Amino acid sequence: MIKLFERRRRITMQRIKKKKSPFIYKSYSKKPKHTWLRKRKAAERRFRFVGFIAIVISSLFLISLAWNIFSSGRSAFIETQIELPITFQADLIEKKAYRTIIQNALLDVFPDVNTRKxxxxxxxxxxxxxxxxxxxxxxxxxxxxxxxxxxxxLASSAVSIFYKQRLLEESKRIGNINVVQSAWITLLSQSKRMRTAFNFAFFTNGDSREAEQAGVLVSVIGSFMTILICVLMAFPLGVATAIYLEEFAPKNWFTDFIEININNLAAVPSIIFGLLGLSIYLNFFGVPRSSSLVGGMVLALLILPVIVISTRNALQTVPSSIRFAAAALGATPTQVVFHHILIYALPGIMTGVILGVARAFGETAPLLMIGMVAFIADVPKSFSDPATTLPVQVYLWANNPELGFVEKTAAAIMVLLGVMVLINLLAVYIRRRYEIKW
Amino acid sequence: MARFERLIRSSLLACTMLSVMVTVLVILSVLSETVNFFSNVSMLDFFFGTEWSPQTASHVGQTGSSGTFGAVPVFLGTFLVTLIAMAVAAPLGLYSAIYLSVYASPKFRSWAKPILEILAGVPSVVYGYFAVITVAPFLRAGGEMIGLSIVSESALTAGVVMGIMITPYVMSISEDVISAVPKDLSFGSLAIGATESETVKKVILPTALPGIVSALLLGVSRGVGETMVVVMAAGMAANLTINPLESVTTATVQIMMLLVGDHEFDSDKTRAAFALGFSLFVMTLILNIVALIIVKRYRERYD
Known part of the structure; x- marks a missing residue:
């Protein structure tokens, strides 16, 4: 900067000595542009370009994330079925040998299969x-x-992936299917004994050892039960704390201490809350392990500071004229708060709570620590039953080495992100519809 | 009536005390197990030992423990991954913030900001999946092309993905800080003929420096405490290395590994997790407090 001015001053002085006009702009019109100006402009453009590229890179990450999940997850919504001529033999049904019935039907379709292998x-x-x-x-x-x-x-997941791959891109990728099996599948599809259908099971089943049967219903229900507990605990506690701190707390060191405490709580890594859940809830209070109850209790701690902070912000935005008007009409301090301030602040509070819920909904780490990582195939009947949540289900499937679970993981992520989007849209809706601009 | 008032007021106070209890509980629960742990394993061994193998004893007759707990490789791994993450997040977040607050047209802002906010809202388990399925193979292929062998659970993968995760966080704080710089300063600079980039580099950034430092500190504290990405993308074995192409482990990964599953609760192994957790807690707490103090001072100067 200083250099620039030096330079400009020097040029001006030279021009004055030569008895020319001291205004430099005239020198531009005669000579080519000064290199230093060009350099500065180039630097400006470079800087601007780098900033733009930074945003583009971030956007590219998001796009590639979305594209990856979409492209590997969409096939999970399709299941593959095989048509078999089933003979309902009374004696086999009596013996409950359903597997044998299906195997016989397969052998009917392929009569030349003889060897055990x-x-x-x-x-x-x-x-x-x-x-x-x-x-x-x-x-x-x-x-x-x-x-x-x-x-x-229902076809097995290996067959399903093989068949869908072919449908999608005519590729020769074979995966877990060997040459003989691939010939059989070709035969089956040529004789119109194979079809694809929408995978309703993905939305109506729980977890399963078989990828083709695995679904998200149980984990979604578990998620909602956990969130319910979480909100029931954190909402009243958080709002009450915020009201106290904002409206009633005296200004002293103790209030400051509480405030610092709550602000720091917001920055504690979530895994620490898992440690707390493990040592206090599970080992000290004996809350049932892996249950949605303990999961909700841990997540409640996690979103408590979020709710406190957003409620305080919402309370702060209510103008003091409301407060004075109510007090002038003879309302007691609690009446002022509960009959007036709180009502006006409610949309803001709800938005904060919903955003907290969105955060709790996507949380995984503390839940893994309190044992919600188990294989759960049935809908939990009560809050003390072992449950799992959607992000935990994603984690479990992502760790499953079987090929069929890759698409399931991506599809579960699609459901997870879908729910998150809905939650956030709800927050936006509440904000747009009810929030009062003062 | 007055009694009713008092009742409500005291119940509100009770709720507040309960909320504060949470913090106390966090500290107490983690601290008590940590103290137990350090009564069996010496603090020197923990903070300066270079071998971390909680599953097996290193030599027979080791004092009352089931393994060796030298946490240096674990902390070094945490440091390495966080460093890589910040190497991604700091320039991306900072430049995005500068572009958005200085150059971007309102229209560009209105679609660029939501995109970055979406990145912030994606659950970390999704980033973990993204790291394993996409980023790891991509980096590996890229490494092979230039003749580097990158293991699939490399620190680089975990760090890069964690960096993507932290970027919007760093960006939104730095944007706040940059827009808090008084407009007079930048107008003054522009009026004497400085270009916008010169204004940013020589006026805005020096003024906003404390705020930006604290944004970066908060980013680091985020990275240190992040769990799912490293659990899914980083390694399990504690290697003492600072080579980003190799596999390292982090404190959060070790806590997870030691505590997930059905263990007996009263062993050094599980207590070691609490000791790691406590170190993590102290680390993030210090980072946050320092960052908050810096921001507060900075605000006071310009408000």
Whole structure:
């Protein structure tokens, strides 16, 4: 900067000595632009460009994240089925040998499969859960016993991935399917015995060892139960704390201490709350391990400072004229707060609570520490039953080495992000619809 | 009526005390286990030992423990990953903040800011998945092209993804700080003919420096405490290395490893997790307090 002025001054002085006008702009019109000016302008452009690139890179991260999840997750919403000519033999049904019935049907389709090894390869084409589905069908329609009928059964996840890959991009990728099996699948699809359908099971099932059967319902329910506990605990506590600090607390060192405490709580890593849950809730109070109750209690601690801080901000925005007006009409201090201030601050408080809930909804680490990491296939019946949440389910599936779970993980993330978007939209809606601009 | 008032007031106070109790509980619960741990394992061994293998004893007859707890590799790993994360987040976040607050048109801002806010709202487990599925293979392929062998659980992968995660955080704080610089200063600089970039570099940034330092400190504290990304993308074994291409472990990963699953609760192994947790807590607390103090001083100067 200083240099620039030096330079400019020198040029001006020279011009005055030569008895020319001291204004430099005339020198621009005669000579080519000064290199130092060009340099400065170039530096300006460079700086601006780097800033722009920084934003572009961040956006690219988001786009590649979204694209990756979408491209690997979309196929999870499609399931593959195989049509088998099932003979409902009464004696086999009596013996509950549903698996044998399906295996016989497979052998009917491929009569030339004889060796034990080939049979094993053939049988894994169908989902391991197919016998249970067959059982349900028979229980629903007992008149089928003794007849023969074509039934669509679920294919195994390896077959499903193979088949869908082909449908999507005609690629030759084979994955877990070997050459013989791939020939069979081709045969099945040529004879129109294979089809794809929307995977309703993904939304109605819980976790499963078989990728083709795994769904998110149980974890979504677990998430909502956990959030319910979390809000029930954190909302009253947080709002009451904020009201006290903002409206009633005397100005002294103790109030300052409380304030510092709560602000610091907001910055504590979430894993520390997991440690707390483990040592206090589980070992000291004996809250049932892995339950949505203890999960909610841990998450409540996590969002408590968020709620306190946002409630205080909301209370602060209510103008003091409201307060004075109410007090002038004879309202007591608590009446002023509860009948007037709080009502006006409510939209702001709700927005803060919802954003806190969004944070709690995506939290994983502390829940893993209090044992919500177990394999849960059934909907928890009460708050003390073992439960799992959606992000934990994502973590579990991401750790599963089986190929079929990759798409499931991405699909679960899509559901997770979808719910997060909905929560945030709700916050935006409340803010737009109810917030009062003073 | 007065009694009713008092009742409400005291119940509000009770709620506040309960909230404060939480902090006390956090400290007490973690501290008590940590004290227990240090009664079995010497503090010197923990903070200066270079071998971390909590599962096995290093030599027979080691005092009342089941493994060796030298936390240097763990802390070094945490430091390394956080450093890489900040190497990504600091320039990205800072330059984005500068561009948004100095150059960007209102229209550009209105779509660029939400994008960065979305990045901040994505749950960390999603970043973990992204690291494992996309970033790790990508970096590995990139490394092979220039003749480097990058292990799939490298510190680089975890650090880069964590950096992406912290970027919007650093950005939003630095943007606040930059817009808090009095307009007179930058107008003065522009009026004497400085270009916008010269104004930013020579006037705005020096003025906002304390605030930016605290934004970076808060970013570091975020990175140190981050769990899911490193659990999924970083390694489990404690290697004493500062090579970003190799696998390292972090304090949060070790806490997870030691405590997830059905362990008996009263062993040195689980207590070691609490000792790590306590160190983590103290570290983030110091970072945050320092950052807050800096910001407060800075605000006071210009408000």
């Amino acid at each position: 080939e049979k094993r390869l053939l049988f894994v084409l169908v989902s391991r859960n197919a016998p249970y589905e067959l059982k349900k069908i028979i229980e629903k329609n007992p008149e089928l016993i003794g007849t023969k009928k074509d039934i669509w059964v």
